[in-house]
Amino acid sequence: MRLKKFVAIGTAVVLSLSMVACSSKKNDNSKNTPTTKEENEGAGTEEETPEVSDDETLSYANIVLGESYTDISTTIKFYNNRTDMNQSDYAGKKWEEYVAEFNKMYPNIKVDIDADTTYADSALLRLQSGDFGDIMMIPEVDKKDLSKYFVSYGDLATMESEVRFASDMAYDDQVYGVAYMGTARGIVYNKAVFEAAGITELPKTPEEFTAALTAIKEKTDAIPLYTNYAAGWTMSAWDDYISGTATGDATFKNQKLLHMSNPFENKADGTGAYAVYKVLYDAVANGLTEDDYSTTDWEGSKGMLNRGEIGCMVLGSWAYPQMQQAGDNPDDIGYMSFPITIDGKQYASSGPDYRLGINKNSSEDNQKAAMVFVKWLTEESGLSYDQDGVPIAADDDNFPELYSAFEGIELVSDDPAVKGEEDLLNALNADSDLMVSAGGNTKVQQIIEHAANKTMTFDEIMAEWNAKWTAAQESNSVEVNQ
Structure with a gap:
């Protein structure tokens, strides 16, 4: 099914599902404790931050998939909670299949999947230790601390034109997380x-x-x-x-x-x-x-x-x-x-699932490769659609058939x-x-x-x-x- 339009009410993203029409299931675009000051000071995250050259500012909006950073050859690690997508009996599309498709476009960027069965308990500890690779699903941390751990994808106004739920991981006008899918x-x-x-x-x-x-x-x-x-x-x-x-x-x-x-x-x-x-x-x-x-x-x-x-x-x-x-x-x-x-009238809360953050202390090449992979997951992989999720790319109105059950119900995203x-x-x-x-x-x-x-x-x-x-x-x- 395809949702006709995202309706914005104030700064909220509200979806009206009264005009949905079902289509074939195809993608056309083929919860932790807040950190304290003391914990952050002892987290080992005060290393020198890699700098991107002045003439090439790293930003999500500037990346053109298949054209940007094609010369990079590196391996990045993606720390996440989806252990089921690694299992041999998983009936859906596995991580290795997504990575293989990504490598058709970026053959020299290798992606190691680090999926953790205890993610909800371990993610914050891994974050504080700095041992979370290059990309992680961001646990609950104070917004003011996001810049201590993660690279900015860009300013909020720009990112709101690129992805849904951009404000969820924003602080001081910068966005530090992009959801891998949305949910109702x-x-x-x-x-x-x-x-x-x-x-x-x-x-x-x-x-x-x-x-x-x-x-x-x-x-x-x-x-x-x-x-x-x-x-x-x-x-x-x-x-x-x-x-x-x-x-x-x-x-x-x-x-x-x-x-x-x-x-x-x-x-x-x-x-x-x-x-x-x-x-x-x-x-x-x-x-x-x-x-x-x-x-x-x-x-x-x-x-x-x-x-x-x-x-x-x-x-x-x-x-x-x-x-x-x-x-x-x-x-x-x-x-x-x-x-x-x-x-x-009925309403249904809608919001991002885990948001993907890029390690501030990764090398410059790994930061670039990580942002390319995040953008590919958002715009090209079909991951959100495959998971029956709300699409993340702001201009993607291709909603899974699941949401036809919400006809006449407004999905409300938190301001x-x-x-x-x-x-x-x-x-x-x-x-x-x-x-x-x-x-x-x-x-x-x-x-x-x-x-x-x-x-x-x-x-x-x-x-x-x-x-x-x-x-x-x-x-x-x-x-x-x-």
């Missing part, structure tokens, strides 16, 4: 299970979703909602729904949340952060999830969903192709929006923080220990634990979170809007 936030589900349960319309509110899960439990043998509690990192996915999806507001996460009084309180209209997390609490409390949350198996869950042993899982659109490839029933895999409706508050969310997260949209696995796991063990009501949990957020605002002298 929704729910991956098994169509056959929903049909067997008699669900004829996809749920659009929390109440309808709970009713659908109940029907699955009563009429099928499938686990209605699989939490993936034990994996840990999967829990942080729930944070991704509290902004655009739950509010329809592109300014919520990076601007309003910082100054909001009691952001986790009940809005009593089925919207907001309260409504998102309550979906999970109610599902567990009502026995609509797996019997023992502590024994969930992330890798095994993919095949279970494919076989119809699971009804649905709350994960970004990146999970959709993995579920399709996990068994013999790819056509049974569907993707739907999260069940929240705001004044009669950046206002100048001077780029790192305030990190500070509030650290001081509150809630880590909203920053790898907040523990707090979401605790929702499941309390719901299953009946040790705290949901309102008690939200009251505790509000108290922590308020205390963090006070310790950071944040002006709170009542």
Whole structure:
């Protein structure tokens, strides 16, 4: 399918999917702890920075693929989390295949793939040690520290004309990260299970979703909602729904949340952060999830969903192709929006997956080669399309067929923080220990634990979170809007 147009509202990127038309699946263009000052001082990143000659400023926009830097002969290392793309049984396109295609254009730039099964835990340590090669998927660090580790791709205005989500890794008008793909936030589900349960319309509110899960439990043998509690990192996915999806507001996460009084309180209209997390609490409390949350198996869950042993899982659109490839029933895999409706309309948060950063301390040739490879991944490789992701190149409107399920739903990308508050969310997260949209696995796991063990009501949990957020605002002298 091809999305007709990216609609900009303010500085937000909002996609209107009301005019989508499906096409064949072809690419026409063939979450960690913020660093502290002390940690950075001991990270070993104060080496002399390679300089690019004055007459040849390295920038993403100036690179012409197939023409720029064709004389470079070097090997670069790409540190990333996609270990599945290295495995022999991976049904999709493997890293080695992408690199082979890249080498048709740049035969003298070799790319070593360093994929890490513990990336979420190890990336920040590798960053601080400087041992992350030439390109890495950027972990959560303070925006002001980006220039300590990474090369600038160019100024923000220029990069916004080149790639989507450019502001996500921007600081002081410079962009330090380019996403390897974008995602929408929704729910991956098994169509056959929903049909067997008699669900004829996809749920659009929390109440309808709970009713659908109940029907699955009563009429099928499938686990209605699989939490993936034990994996840990999967829990942080729930944070991704509290902004655009739950509010329809592109300014919520990076601007309003910082100054909001009691952001986790009940809005009593089925919207907001309260409504998102309550979906999970109610599902567990009502026995609509797996019997023992502590024994969930992330890798095994993919095949279970494919076989119809699971009804649905709350994960970004990146999970959709993995579920399709996990068994013999790819056509049974569907993707739907999260069940929240705001004044009669549905929204879905959209944003970058990991952003690719280029090592500031790499050699000049390796910096050039790395930026060429990043631009090739963005414009020529088809990687984002192959992963059913939102395309990154700003002029690429070739969206995977997956997004036809979002017809009439607006995908909302978060606006950046206002100048001077780029790192305030990190500070509030650290001081509150809630880590909203920053790898907040523990707090979401605790929702499941309390719901299953009946040790705290949901309102008690939200009251505790509000108290922590308020205390963090006070310790950071944040002006709170009542």
